Amino acid sequence: MELKNLRQLANNMRRYIRIYKAIIKINIALILTYRANFLNHIFSTFVWGVFNFIWITLLTSKAKYVFGWRGDELVVITLGYIIITGVYYSLFAHNFEDFSRIIDRGEFDTVLLKPIDPQFQISMLRISYASFIRTILGTGVLIWWISSHHYAIGFFQVVSFIILIGVGVIMMYAVWFIFITTLIWYPNLSNMVDLLYTINGFARYPVEMLKSTGTTPLLLFIPLSLIVATPVKVLLQKNAWGDIFLLFFIGAILFTFSRVFWKFALKSYTSAS
Amino acid sequence: MKWLRMLGLYFERVFEYRLRSFIWLLLPLTNNMTLILFWNGAGMNTSAVSSYYILMTIGGLLTTSHVEFEVSEIDIKQGQLVNYLTKPISYYWVNFFSEIPYRVLQAVYASILIGALLIFFPNALKLSLNPLHIPLVIFIFVLGYLLSFTFKLSLAYLSFWFKDIHGLMELVTIIIIIFSGGVMPLPWYPKILQTISNFLPFAYSGYYAITALQGIVPLFGLFSIVLIQCVWLGVLLFINKILWKNGIKEFTAVGQ
Numbered sequence: 058m059e060l061k062n063l064r065q066l067a068n069n070m071r072r073y074i075r076i077y078k079a080i081i082k083i084n085i086a087l088i089l090t091y092r093a094n095f096l097n098h099i100f101s102t103f104v105w106g107v108f109n110f111i112w113i114t115l116l117t118s119k120a121k122y123v124f125g126w127r128g129d130e131l132v133v134i135t136l137g138y139i140i141i142t143g144v145y146y147s148l149f150a151h152n153f154e155d156f157s158r159i160i161d162r163g164e165f166d167t168v169l170l171k172p173i174d175p176q177f178q179i180s181m182l183r184i185s186y187a188s189f190i191r192t193i194l195g196t197g198v199l200i201w202w203i204s205s206h207h208y209a210i211g212f213f214q215v216v217s218f219i220i221l222i223g224v225g226v227i228m229m230y231a232v233w234f235i236f237i238t239t240l241i242w243y244p245n246l247s248n249m250v251d252l253l254y255t256i257n258g259f260a261r262y263p264v265e266m267l268k269s270t271g272t273t274p275l276l277l278f279i280p281l282s283l284i285v286a287t288p289v290k291v292l293l294q295k296n297a298w299g300d301i302f303l304l305f306f307i308g309a310i311l312f313t314f315s316r317v318f319w320k321f322a323l324k325s326y327t328s329a330s
Numbered sequence: 331m332k333w334l335r336m337l338g339l340y341f342e343r344v345f346e347y348r349l350r351s352f353i354w355l356l357l358p359l360t361n362n363m364t365l366i367l368f369w370n371g372a373g374m375n376t377s378a379v380s381s382y383y384i385l386m387t388i389g390g391l392l393t394t395s396h397v398e399f400e401v402s403e404i405d406i407k408q409g410q411l412v413n414y415l416t417k418p419i420s421y422y423w424v425n426f427f428s429e430i431p432y433r434v435l436q437a438v439y440a441s442i443l444i445g446a447l448l449i450f451f452p453n454a455l456k457l458s459l460n461p462l463h464i465p466l467v468i469f470i471f472v473l474g475y476l477l478s479f480t481f482k483l484s485l486a487y488l489s490f491w492f493k494d495i496h497g498l499m500e501l502v503t504i505i506i507i508i509f510s511g512g513v514m515p516l517p518w519y520p521k522i523l524q525t526i527s528n529f530l531p532f533a534y535s536g537y538y539a540i541t542a543l544q545g546i547v548p549l550f551g552l553f554s555i556v557l558i559q560c561v562w563l564g565v566l567l568f569i570n571k572i573l574w575k576n577g578i579k580e581f582t583a584v585g586q
Contacts, residue, residue, distance in 0.1 A: 094494060101500035108504045115513045118520065120372030248353045255357045258364060266367050275367075 076173065077181065084184040098187035102146075106139050106191040109261070110198065124265035129206050130293060131263070136199040137285045137292075138261045141222050143192030145229050150250070151185045153237045157247040160240050166328055176319055180234065210292060218292045221301070224308055225284035229257070231311035232280060234319065241322040260285045264300060280307045332419070337427050344431040351432065355391065355439045362387045365514070380454045381544065382515055384444060389540040390512075391436040392471055395479035397425050401486035402495060412583040422570070425483060433475065459545035466552045467542045473559040474539040477531055480566040487570070490577030505530075511537040531562040 088095045113135040117128035126134070156179055159165050168178050203210060233253050240249060256278060259267065264282040267275050287304045290297035344351060362383035369379040405411040414421050447454055459467065485502060488495050507513065508523070510532040516524055527533050538555045541547050547555065 097494045097497040100497035104497075104501050104504055108507075111508065112513055115508075115519065115523075116368065119514065119518050120369065120374070122372070123368060124371040243349065245347055245350055246353060248350055252353050252356055252360075255360050258361060262364060262368060263371075266364075266371055269371065270367060 073177065080182060081184060084186065088186060095187055098185065099190050102188050102190050103194060106194045109135050109139050124263045124269065126263050132202060133293060134263065134285055134289050135261055136195050136202060137289045139195030140192050141225050141285055142257065143188055143195060145226050146188040147185050149180055149230050151183045152180050153233055154250050156237055157240050157244060157249065160244040165326065208293060214292050214294060218288045221288035221291060221304065224304055225288060227312060228280060228284055228308040231315040234315040238319050238322045241326050256281065280311060333427060337430060340428045341431040344435050351435050352439055355436050358387045358390045377453050377456055381456045384455050385540040385543060388440050389536040391440050392433055393474035393478055393536045393539055395429055395475065395482045397429055397479060398482040398486040398499060401425060401483060402489040406489040409583045411581060426479060429479060457545055459543060463549065463552060470542050470552065470555055470559065471539045473556065473563060474535040477559060477563055477566065478535040480563065480570050481531065484566060484570045484573050487573040487577045490580040506532045509533060510535060534559045534562055
């Protein structure tokens with residue numbers, strides 16, 4: 058019986074991988090069809106990446122030491138943020154932008170009728186290749202920054218940084234998905250995604266910033282600030298064991314909760330546009 | 331009378347989506363709150379810093395226009411502009427009045443939030459405004475809004491010539507944030523950026539309005555802010571008129 062279940066799971070996985078390969082190809086075809094739009098997106102993504110760098114450079118020109126982080130280390134957090142948001146915005150964020158329209162116009166019915174998991178469809182159909190430019194930009198500047206500041210970084214730190222960034226992307230996905238799910242009850246809130254882009258900004262700062270407030274509503278955003286600060290702490294060889302544990306633990310809880318919450322919310326969907 | 335009726339209709343529309351409007355308020359509030367926390371961690375004078383960012387939130391809500399998306403995407407690209415061209419009303423003023431209810435509702439939300447904040451943190455906001463200067467400060471806010479509105483509307487008119495100005499809009503947003511003191515107070519910027527900022531209109535929209543509200547600008551300084559705002563407004567209105575006059579020739583609408 059268990060072997061049968063495992064085989065079914067493996068078949069399911071293979072099926073979704075096949076579907077995702079098709080999605081990748083379709084999105085490449087879209088780039089070739091709307092080339093000007095693609096270039097426009099590359100431009101805007103690039104300028105926002107540069108803006109984040111200018112932002113922290115301006116702040117650290119006045120603040121040399123913030124919550125135990127030196128100015129140059131805060132720049133590393135921002136570069137980590139640019140890298141992680143590049144990956145996240147490429148794979149997921151633009152899908153969520155469409156969701157409020159899908160719900161509001163009653164198009165969600167067609168999503169539910171397809172023999173593919175609705176969460177998969179809502180989260181993965183669009184890939185914004187243009188947003189990867191942010192990751193490339195962030196990685197390039199990070200390498201330059203690390204070499205110009207002579208940080209002692211080994212192979213272990215780099216691998217851990219990459220793994221933790223992957224965990225961070227999953228956590229960011231879970232946080233966004235929980236918020237997005239509420240659109241099933243409040244379809245008019247089409248600016249929810251704009252709010253999510255803004256609260257994502259918490260990830261640009263050290264986690265100690267939110268911890269220091271001790272205010273419950275702000276402490277709720279700690280998961281977001283763990284997403285970037287933890288990999289950067291590992292990269293810079295700061296003591297991060299507590300944060301690594303929190304990142305994995307909260308990440309797992311949020312990811313599971315997002316799935317349960319989604320299933321629960323689907324029961325409230327009335328199919329009316 | 332017709333403008334009053336239109337204003338009433340726009341108010342109805344905005345109040346129908348109150349929660350949506352509340353979320354728009356949360357965006358600058360969240361951004362500025364993180365900056366207050368940041369400077370707190372840097373050991374800066376908390377009261378002065380929080381005053382600045384709280385007022386920047388209010389200033390931004392009151393003086394920053396967001397007319398560009400609707401004009402560019404809906405009216406020009408999707409052709410809804412044709413509805414206005416056939417009516418005996420000015421397109422500039424239609425957009426102007428359609429924005430007013432948003433500003434009013436957001437100002438109400440902001441007042442409630444800041445009022446609540448001041449109950450818990452009475453030292454978070456410091457104002458030393460001379461009551462006699464109040465009419466002039468209100469005038470500076472009105473001019474600041476007009477500056478932002480005219481600039482954004484002119485930017486949106488570029489859609490008459492370009493298929494997609496999304497990238498340009500993003501770039502302009504970033505330039506506005508930097509040169510209007512969105513990151514930190516302008517005197518904290520490097521000299522070169524301060525100089526550039528003085529030659530651009532963006533700081534005269536929200537930044538100088540809130541410095542006037544703080545009461546740190548003497549009477550003469552208030553008059554010079556008004557003068558520079560008027561000069562910029564004149565320039566932008568001229569550009570706006572030219573863009574509209576030429577842009578409308580590029581516009582075509584097809585239907586059966």
